[in-house]
Amino acid sequence: MRDEVGRLQPGERLPSTRRLVELHRVSPVTVSRALAALGNEGLVLSRPGAGTFVADTLVRRDPIDCSWQTVTLSERAVDTAGLSPLADPPHDDDLVSLASGYLHSSLMPVRLMSAALSRAARLPGAWERPPTAGIHGLRLFFALNLGANVDARDVLVTSGGESAISAVFRALVAPGSPLLVESPTYPGALAVARAAGIRPVPVPSDEEGVLPELLAEAFARTGAQAFYCQPTYNNPTGSVLGTDRRASVLEAAAAAQAFVVEDDCARFLSHGRRPPPPLLTRDGEGRVVYVTSLTKVASPSLRVGAVVARGPVAHRLHAMRVVDDLFVPRPVQEATLDLVTRPAWDSHLRGLTQTLGLRSRSLARALSTHVPALAFSPSEGGMHIWGRLPPGLDDTEATLAARRSGVVVMAGRPFFPAEPPAAYLRLTFSAAATIDDLETGVRRLAHAVPDLTGAPHEGGGGRA
Ligand SMILES: Cc1ncc(COP(=O)(O)O)c(C=O)c1O
Known part of the structure; x- marks a missing residue:
């Protein structure tokens, strides 16, 4: 059908569904799925009651001259x-x-997510504005899952881990300032830092995670005010920060009066053994700002994650999220809460x-x-x-x-x-x-x- 569409002119009507069923000897459901797929690719456009048409987007418009933008945008680039x-x-x-x-x-869990989404869509108030920090049930879910001294008020619901990391980095580190990171680390975090004008500074790691004595040295040398790490199942190495090193990392950060950003997005990706408790559980002074996400265990399209933060930084983060994009859509939050609170x-x-x-x-x-x-x-x-x-x-x-x-x-x-x-x-x-x-x-x-x-x-x- 894609080839057939290519042979038609923009604006031309496709044969009726009944005709397509006869032509391809498939069921009407298959035809409508194929049309939906072509619609998603931007090749056709369905107009209820009128039929399906070849989309205009196939038409090449005259190129426009955007060369001025290169000068105006200058050398700043966002590298993905x-x-x-x-x-x-x-x-x-x-x-x-x-x-x-x-x-x-x-x-x-496609079936579970779809069922949760359709139940959420039928909830009264599904399309009302949620509280900007997230709906209470979801904040509570994240808080209870941590086994740390946090409650629902310490949790901020975000659009997945990436937006959480972005808000946290910008809240903690000023443009032009250094941010210590494990090396190697998640390129998405490096991209976020660089896009915000923050300078990621590598701290070496081995099979047991970051080397605490080098972390302490890096704090002293750079004056950095934050360290980003993945203590549990680092992406890319899969390493887990050694038990003895956990206290040393927090001590090094405390000596520098700095924050630790704990990216715990992989917590539920264990291969059998229970993962160690998050660094957050050892933190009694609001030093750890914790990031989690459900995309890894559900779907990248279930863009729901959370930041856990305590003290003044929590207010800054909340404000930053509101300024960025107000809140995560309520139907998505309601569906997520429905999903994660079922035995399935x-x-x-x-x-x-x-x-x-x-x-x-x-x-x-x-x-x-x-x-x-x-x-x-x-x-x-x-x-x-x-x-x-x-x-x-x-x-x-x-x-x-x-x-x-x-x-x-x-x-x-x-x-x-x-x-x-x-x-x-x-x-x-x-x-x-x-x-x-x-x-x-x-x-x-x-x-x-x-x-x-x-x-x-x-x-x-x-x-x-
Ligand atoms: C370590 C780590 N943190 C955060 C993310 C961001 O994930 P998402 O925004 O899909 O939740 C990823 C994605 O690959 C990741 O590997």
Whole structure:
């Protein structure tokens, strides 16, 4: 049908649904789904009662001259390069995706989310304005889940983790000032910081997370007032901040009179073992500003997350959110509350833990078998395996070669705020359609980068 639309003129009417049913020998439901898909692509436009028409957008307008904008916008740029696999998943069915920050749709609780959304839409007041900090039930849900000394009033509902991180960074760090970050770290956080004119300063980490003595040194050297970290299942490494280091991180921040931003978006992505309690549970002085999100365990389109903050910073954050976009739409909040307070939600989380564990082990096995020269350490949670390339291999080149061979992986470079100490690849096991695809993807990687099929190199994931 897409080809047929391409042969028609803009504004021309498509055959009737009945005719399309006859032509393609499919059911009316299939025809209307296909029309909806074409509508989503902007190729056709349905007018109730009149029919479906080829959209005008296909018409090429005369190009307009925007060259003046380049001068006016000047050198300030918002770089989303490191985020592209998050925002733009590959649309080619022949590609195996080992690069995404989210679940494949078959792992999402789609039925539960749809049912929750339709129940929420029928609630009286569903379209009323919510309190700007979020509806009470949802704030309470986040607060109760933490096991920390917080209550619903300390919680601010946000549009997922990204908007939470954005508000927190801008609330804590002035433009031009440094922000300490674990290295490697989530490129979305680096992008947010840079877009706000904040300078991310790397602090090295190893398999047990950030190195506290280097963190203390970095605070002293830079005068930074905040440190961003993911103590539980770091993206990309999967590391968990060691128990002994947790107190040291808080002490280093306290000595610098600085905040700790705890990004805990991966908490529910454990592979079986219970994750350690958040850093927030050790904090009795409002030092930790905590960020969480439901997108990782539900869907990137369930854009609901939260910030937990106590003291004056909470007021600043609330004000910042209101200034940014007022509040998260009420139907989305009501649907989320409905979703997460049903027993089926807990079963979904339990099932997900098992599936991610299985997928993680399958990917690790395939890597050890087919690309033994890629060094990695197994992780207890998250969606990724972080593999170090042998010396002499370039991560960007490896990524491009992999794509040509039909597998999408992510180069390690965007995860480092400064020069990477070595070349890495991030391989995601949650985004492929099936477990078998993981092995197919790794075989393609081996084909694309034959140097990886040789003998393993010394050491595991190693200090990054
Ligand atoms: C560590 C981390 N934090 C935050 C986010 C943002 O997620 P979202 O805005 O979809 O909740 C991501 C997404 O990949 C992430 O990996």
